[in-house]
Amino acid sequence: MKAILIYSGGLDSTTLLYEYKDEISLAVTFDYGAKHGAREIECAKYNCNKLGIKHLIIPLDFMGKYFRSNLLESGGEIPEGNYDEENMRSTVVPFRNGIMLAVAAGLAESYDLDTVLLANHSGDHSIYPDCRPSFIEAFDSATKEGTYNGVRVVSPYCNITKRDIALRGRELGIDYSKTYSCYKGGEVHCGCCGTCRERKEALEGFDPTVYEK
Amino acid sequence: MKAILIYSGGLDSTTLLYEYKDEISLAVTFDYGAKHGAREIECAKYNCNKLGIKHLIIPLDFMGKYFRSNLLESGGEIPEGNYDEENMRSTVVPFRNGIMLAVAAGLAESYDLDTVLLANHSGDHSIYPDCRPSFIEAFDSATKEGTYNGVRVVSPYCNITKRDIALRGRELGIDYSKTYSCYKGGEVHCGCCGTCRERKEALEGFDPTVYEK
Numbered sequence: 001m002k003a004i005l006i007y008s009g010g011l012d013s014t015t016l017l018y019e020y021k022d023e024i025s026l027a028v029t030f031d032y033g034a035k036h037g038a039r040e041i042e043c044a045k046y047n048c049n050k051l052g053i054k055h056l057i058i059p060l061d062f063m064g065k066y067f068r069s070n071l072l073e074s075g076g077e078i079p080e081g082n083y084d085e086e087n088m089r090s091t092v093v094p095f096r097n098g099i100m101l102a103v104a105a106g107l108a109e110s111y112d113l114d115t116v117l118l119a120n121h122s123g124d125h126s127i128y129p130d131c132r133p134s135f136i137e138a139f140d141s142a143t144k145e146g147t148y149n150g151v152r153v154v155s156p157y158c159n160i161t162k163r164d165i166a167l168r169g170r171e172l173g174i175d176y177s178k179t180y181s182c183y184k185g186g187e188v189h190c191g192c193c194g195t196c197r198e199r200k201e202a203l204e205g206f207d208p209t210v211y212e213k
Numbered sequence: 214m215k216a217i218l219i220y221s222g223g224l225d226s227t228t229l230l231y232e233y234k235d236e237i238s239l240a241v242t243f244d245y246g247a248k249h250g251a252r253e254i255e256c257a258k259y260n261c262n263k264l265g266i267k268h269l270i271i272p273l274d275f276m277g278k279y280f281r282s283n284l285l286e287s288g289g290e291i292p293e294g295n296y297d298e299e300n301m302r303s304t305v306v307p308f309r310n311g312i313m314l315a316v317a318a319g320l321a322e323s324y325d326l327d328t329v330l331l332a333n334h335s336g337d338h339s340i341y342p343d344c345r346p347s348f349i350e351a352f353d354s355a356t357k358e359g360t361y362n363g364v365r366v367v368s369p370y371c372n373i374t375k376r377d378i379a380l381r382g383r384e385l386g387i388d389y390s391k392t393y394s395c396y397k398g399g400e401v402h403c404g405c406c407g408t409c410r411e412r413k414e415a416l417e418g419f420d421p422t423v424y425e426k
Contacts, residue, residue, distance in 0.1 A: 056275075056279065058275045058279075059274075059275070061272075062269075062271045062272070062316070063319070066269065066271075066320060066323060067319055067320070067323045068322075068323040069323075092361070093319070094318070094319040094320075094321075094322035094323050094360060094361075095315060095318045095319035095322060095356070095359055095360055095364075096319065097359065098315040098318055098319065098355060098356065098359050099312075099315040099316055099319055101315070102308060102311040102312040102314070102315035102316075103275070103312055103315075105307070105308045105311055106276070106280055106306070106307040106308035106309070106311065106312055107279060107280070107307075108307075109281075109307035109308060110279060110280045110281040110307050129358060129359050129360055129361055130358075130359035130360070132358065132359075134358045135355060135358040135359040138351060138352075138354035138355035138357075138358050138359070139351075139355040139359070141351035141354070141355075142311060142348060142351035142352040142354075142355050143308070143311065144351075145342060145343075145345065145347045145348040145351050146308055146310065146311050146342050146343035146345075146348040146351070146352070147307060147308055147342055147343070148305070148307075148342055151308075
């Protein structure tokens with residue numbers, strides 16, 4: 001496998017970066033105008049630099065301009081509450097994974113790579129349609145059919161939880177203080193939004209994060 | 214059907230624009246650094262304006278920067294010869310349709326539309342993997358699975374030829390002098406590159422195009 005990783009700088013994709021580092025030739029971070037984008041990108045840069053993995057940052061300004069989502073700078077307030085609650089739905093960025101996977105597939109073919117790695121997990125399924133196994137399977141068919149070298153989509157965490165991912169990362173010795181999750185994008189994790197709550201649960205017992213609350 | 218059209222300003226997608234004008238709420242043109250991009254975009258603007266259809270132009274600068282293709286400003290020379298010959302393969306932009314479809318699907322969901330229209334045709338199949346029916350079917354599954362409102366991909370010209378499209382456009386009274394095809398991107402169509410040859414064949418008998426040769 002010669003892979004490109006879709007790498008946000010969050011907990012899940014950082015774990016995937018470390019776990020598959022020997023097979024990842026390129027990591028790509030998309031700057032699509034998320035409130036927490038700048039802080040995630042700093043973490044992504046840090047970890048790629050630490051592992052000596054080539055890293056591209058690709059701006060997708062049109063998403064901040066035209067897409068409807070409270071996750072974006074252009075959107076409304078980030079809701080507080082559990083990650084899997086209906087109110088988190090306002091943070092969905094329409095077809096975000098589809099867009100990132102498509103660009104990554106094009107980059108894979110341009111760089112002679114055969115695989116796109118994505119760190120979606122089972123906890124994402126209820127809210128995000130473009131994190132579900134049925135979506136990943138369909139997109140994998142699309143990249144296989146739509147490229148000369150039959151690029152495949154691989155999502156190793158698709159059927160495990162964020163807690164499982166964090167436990168795997170602990171074994172790998174990952175410093176999770178060098179990852180960022182909070183949807184509000186503050187200097188310190190807020191501790192109240194859906195992703196902060198989810199992060200707390202995942203890292204319980206070995207959490208190096210400073211939370212505001 | 215409430216549709217968004219992926220609209221280059223070329224012959225095929227201009228025909229689709231006119232044929233489906235009553236169902237198209239939004240047309241989107243991608244500026245991905247193609248040598249002929251600027252001239253196509255002028256045609257796209259003209260036709261959307263004429264029909265009163267909302268038109269977005271979305272820059273995808275990263276493709277010109279990182280993607281490998283002779284179609285791009287950053288690439289080598291455009292080959293001459295027939296459209297279906299092996300040498301045209303250097304003009305393939307990796308997974309371009311995948312990227313455009315993905316962005317259009319996200320826009321569709323943001324604007325409460327249910328369909329993405331794409332003007333790929335049967336003559337594209339041999340060179341471009343992301344124009345084939347198997348790719349379109351897989352991508353349609355991906356957008357259906359990956360969006361809340363189940364966005365679908367529809368490609369009405371998938372199994373007809375460019376000649377069939379042009380004949381349809383003639384019936385619709387389309388002024389094809391307001392479309393642009395030449396991959397070289399000159400002020401006048403070169404008449405020698407693969408797309409110029411294909412255009413000549415399609416418009417034979419009613420071709421308003423000025424060709425250099």
